[in-house]
Amino acid sequence: MSTPASRVAFGGLMRSKWIKLWSLRSTWWLYAITIVLFAGIAGLLALSSGDWTSSYLNPDNASFGSMAAEQIAQAKASAAASAGAQVSQEWIRWDVPVLTFAQLVVSVLGVLGIAGEYQTGAIKSTFAAAPKRTAALFSKVLVIFLASVIIGAIGIAVATATSWGVLAAHGWPIDAGDPYVWRTLGGAIAYLGFAGAFGSLIGAIVRVQAGAIPTAIGFVLILPTIASLLAGMLDAAWLYNVGQFLPYSLGNDVSTYPFGEAANAAGGASASAGDVEGPWIDPVHDGFDPATGQPDPSRDSGKISVGPAAAAVALAAWLVVGWVFAQLVTKRRDV
Amino acid sequence: MIEAAALTKRYGSKTAVDEVSFTIRPGLVTGFLGPNGAGKSTTMRMIVGLHRPTSGSVTIDGRPYADLESPLTEVGILLDARAYHPGRSARDHLRALGATHRVGRKRVDEVIALAGLESVAGKRAGGFSLGMGQRLGIAAALLGDPHTLILDEPVNGLDPEGVIWVRRLARSLAAEGRTVFLSSHLMSEMAQTADHVIVLGRGRVIADAPIAEFTARASGTAVRVRSPRGTELADSLRRGGLDVAEQTDGALLVTGTTAEAIGDFAARHAVPLHELTPVKSSLEEAYLELTRDEVEYHSGAVDAAATSEGANE
Numbered sequence: 001m002s003t004p005a006s007r008v009a010f011g012g013l014m015r016s017k018w019i020k021l022w023s024l025r026s027t028w029w030l031y032a033i034t035i036v037l038f039a040g041i042a043g044l045l046a047l048s049s050g051d052w053t054s055s056y057l058n059p060d061n062a063s064f065g066s067m068a069a070e071q072i073a074q075a076k077a078s079a080a081a082s083a084g085a086q087v088s089q090e091w092i093r094w095d096v097p098v099l100t101f102a103q104l105v106v107s108v109l110g111v112l113g114i115a116g117e118y119q120t121g122a123i124k125s126t127f128a129a130a131p132k133r134t135a136a137l138f139s140k141v142l143v144i145f146l147a148s149v150i151i152g153a154i155g156i157a158v159a160t161a162t163s164w165g166v167l168a169a170h171g172w173p174i175d176a177g178d179p180y181v182w183r184t185l186g187g188a189i190a191y192l193g194f195a196g197a198f199g200s201l202i203g204a205i206v207r208v209q210a211g212a213i214p215t216a217i218g219f220v221l222i223l224p225t226i227a228s229l230l231a232g233m234l235d236a237a238w239l240y241n242v243g244q245f246l247p248y249s250l251g252n253d254v255s256t257y258p259f260g261e262a263a264n265a266a267g268g269a270s271a272s273a274g275d276v277e278g279p280w281i282d283p284v285h286d287g288f289d290p291a292t293g294q295p296d297p298s299r300d301s302g303k304i305s306v307g308p309a310a311a312a313v314a315l316a317a318w319l320v321v322g323w324v325f326a327q328l329v330t331k332r333r334d335v
Numbered sequence: 336m337i338e339a340a341a342l343t344k345r346y347g348s349k350t351a352v353d354e355v356s357f358t359i360r361p362g363l364v365t366g367f368l369g370p371n372g373a374g375k376s377t378t379m380r381m382i383v384g385l386h387r388p389t390s391g392s393v394t395i396d397g398r399p400y401a402d403l404e405s406p407l408t409e410v411g412i413l414l415d416a417r418a419y420h421p422g423r424s425a426r427d428h429l430r431a432l433g434a435t436h437r438v439g440r441k442r443v444d445e446v447i448a449l450a451g452l453e454s455v456a457g458k459r460a461g462g463f464s465l466g467m468g469q470r471l472g473i474a475a476a477l478l479g480d481p482h483t484l485i486l487d488e489p490v491n492g493l494d495p496e497g498v499i500w501v502r503r504l505a506r507s508l509a510a511e512g513r514t515v516f517l518s519s520h521l522m523s524e525m526a527q528t529a530d531h532v533i534v535l536g537r538g539r540v541i542a543d544a545p546i547a548e549f550t551a552r553a554s555g556t557a558v559r560v561r562s563p564r565g566t567e568l569a570d571s572l573r574r575g576g577l578d579v580a581e582q583t584d585g586a587l588l589v590t591g592t593t594a595e596a597i598g599d600f601a602a603r604h605a606v607p608l609h610e611l612t613p614v615k616s617s618l619e620e621a622y623l624e625l626t627r628d629e630v631e632y633h634s635g636a637v638d639a640a641a642t643s644e645g646a647n648e
Contacts, residue, residue: 008405008435016434023427024420121418122428124385125475128412129435131384131401334386 008130013139016129017113021147027109031147034105035155042094042159046166049090053171057086082263088178089257091167094159095188099255100221102155103195103248106148107216110199111209113144118207123335137330141200141323148196152189160185180262187254187308194315195220198247201322204330224248237302244306245314253311279309336361336514337382337483341391344377344538351377353538354391359516359531361482364509366529366546367518370626374538375518376414379487383412395483407436411476413486416468418475421461425452425471428460433478442478450474451500465492473501484508486517490524502528522622536626558594560601561586561610568606575600586610 021027052058059079067075114137117123130136164174199216206212227243230236243249261278287299306314337359344352352374359365369375380386382393384400395403395410403409419428429443447456450470455463460471469492476484489505490498505528509515519525525532525546532549534542542549559582562568569579569587580588589597594613601608 008407009437012435012437016431019427019431019434020420020423023424023431024422026422116420120420121415122420124414124418125432127385128383128410128414129407129432131403131406332387334380 008132008135010135010139013130013136014143017140017143021113021143026112027147030105030109031151034102034151035158037101038094038098038155038159039162041098042163043166045094045097046091046163049167049170049172051170052167052173055172057083057090059083081267083173084175084178084266085180085257085259085262087167087172087174088181088262089259090172091163091174092160092181092184092257094163095156095184095255095257096252098155098159099188099191099251102152102192103220103251104217106151106192106196107199107202107220108213110144110148110196110201111203111206111212111216114140114200114203115207115209115212116203118203118335119209127335133330134327137204137327141197141204141326144200145193145197149189149193152192156185156189178262180258180265183308184255184257187312190312191251191255191315194247194319195251197319198322201319201326204326205322219246220248241302241304244304247315247318250306250311250315250318253306254308254315258308279307281306281310336397337393337395337485337516338397339378339382339391339393342378342381342388342393343390344374344381344386345389351538352381352388355535355538355540356391357533357540357543359514359533361514362509362512363530364505364515364517364528366525366532367516367535368520368522368525368532368622369518369535370520373535373626375520375535376487378535379412379414379485379516379518382485383410383414385414405436405479407432407438407481408479409481410483410485411479411481412484413469413472413476413489415487416465416472416492419460419468419471422459424457425460425463425474426456428471429475429478432475436479438478442480446474446477449477466494466497469493470497473504481513483514484516486515488519489517490519490521498524534622534625541625557588557590557614558592558597559586559588559610559612559614560597560608562601562606562608564606568601568604571604571606572597572600588614 049055055061059076062076062079117126126136127133164176168174198219202216202219203209203212206215224243224246227239227246231240231243244253282305283300284303284305285295285297286301286303287296288294289296289299337357339355339357342352342355343350355374355378367375367378377386381388382395382400383406392399394400400406400410419425423431426443426447429446430440433439433443447453450473452467452470452474455467460468463471469489473486473489476486484505486501486505489501493501505515505517509530517528529546531545532542533540560568565581565585565587569581572579572587572589577592578590580590582588594611598608598611601611
């Protein structure tokens with residue numbers, strides 16, 4: 001007898017997971033709190049930026065001390081050119097701090113989305129209705145990814161608008177057309193999607209909430225801290241470089257405003273921008289000659305910086321690895 | 336039709352289900368009996384693919400569960416009264432389950448009404464009593480209007496009205512030609528519901544028979560006797576090699592012989608009798624007898640469960 005393809009349609013599984021996600025009060029609460037925090041932190045940071053006329057970022061307020069006249073002219077031109085990037089950076093500077101919190105919320109909701117089913121026994125209904133399991137797991141991860149992206153998009157839209165409103169009211173010349181702003185915010189939204197999906201995969205692998213939530217938080221926050229502490233203690237550049245590929249660092253890479261790149265593009269290569277990172281992986285030129293105090297590439301520490309494009313690929317790789325594990329254990333497990 | 340062939344499940348060195356084979360036919364209510372830990376739930380989980388058999392196979396209408404085209408509309412299952420998220424309402428739980436198979440709101444409302452959950456359908460299921468949870472589980476099993484029903488301990492936690500409801504439901508579903516397979520550890524419950532009984536002990540099938548045959552096979556040879564000279568009678572019977580137990584109301588329960596034989600014996604010794612009643616041992620007793628034998632046969636030592644069963648007699 002041939003084995004007929006299951007008539008359990010993927011669309012039906014998606015609908016089922018969608019109903020499940022939104023029929024829990026905890027989902028609404030956590031997502032609502034996330035959006036409020038996005039708006040609140042963005043508003044507060046924008047308020048703390050003060051008036052444009054008195055801001056140190058305003059090239060008109062720059063003081064050049066005792067430089068020669070031609071140096072001053074050069075510096076002024078450079079400052080004017082990078083002013084746009086400065087303002088853009090100020091506009092979305094809430095993005096990394098809020099994301100640190102928001103990624104925890106969406107990760108935990110991702111964990112709960114699957115570990116919660118194991119814990120309550122609802123997984124039995126789920127797998128009985130979709131005995132091949134893989135499709136059920138995939139639909140769950142996809143729904144959580146989409147929900148995280150939607151919440152991220154709403155939160156980021158609200159925060160961007162709030163920050164814009166406050167800064168614009170204080171005279172800041174915001175350029176809403178800055179492509180780097182939108183690329184950065186897009187990266188932030190995608191990273192939240194990643195955090196949710198990755199959390200759900202951890203939930204699928206660990207399945208006990210009390211173990212899965214700390215695992216997810218550990219991955220997001222604790223592991224990078226340990227890696228960077230150890231790298232510092234052991235003076236191990238390789239460990240530092242490994243740390244650059246943990247989700248948290250990668251998240252920062254895709255969601256940090258690329259000031260150097262933006263300022264460069266605006267024609268205002270600024271000395272203070274230091275190394276201008278590319279979208280892929282670049283060496284960090286942090287070597288200097290201790291005798292002269294001058295930069296010396298031959299003495300570089302061997303550290304690397306991960307650009308947003310490389311970070312996006314690495315995040316996708318994390319999801320693939322997580323999926324392979326989650327799928328393997330889900331297929332085999334007795335529930 | 337559910338067919339199991341040498342179905343076996345081992346957890347490490349412990350064998351939970353040991354080469355179990357049976358056929359569960361449509362149009363009948365088949366009861367699945369056995370003490371706690373006999374392997375009933377494990378067997379049921381293997382039928383629906385939630386647990387992987389160590390060896391052996393089980394099919395539903397000729398196919399492994401995982402190969403069913405539309406599991407929810409072919410097989411309805413209740414395996415765990417708490418197989419829902421406590422934060423979700425009964426209606427949302429059923430809607431989410433139905434969505435996987437395009438079962439719409441109309442059917443969801445039908446099974447809610449069928450299970451008598453209308454008044455609580457919108458409330459968080461976490462606040463449900465065991466009985467209400469059980470009703471929700473049965474509603475979920477019926478959601479896809481399936482041809483086969485597998486219900487693990489469906490009456491557990493139900494009030495008397497609920498027990499009667501499940502009994503009637505099981506009977507009417509079987510009467511419609513469906514396959515109904517339900518487990519219980521209470522023989523008395525099965526006696527009133529099932530047409531056919533499979534008894535599991537220590538992971539093995541120890542009986543597989545129509546309930547009538549089971550009753551007949553098990554029906555005992557005990558006779559209840561009351562006499563004003565009870566003590567004297569008891570002593571005489573014991574001397575004759577019979578087993579006599581004195582009951583709290585002063586009557587004697589004699590096993591190993593017939594009412595006729597005792598009547599003749601009493602007449603010969605001129606002992607007046609006030610009562611002489613053949614007692615059919617109840618199904619429950621027959622079932623305990625069966626499972627106790629099985630336990631003893633297997634372990635070679637009386638374990639805690641067998642001891643307590645023995646103490647009940």
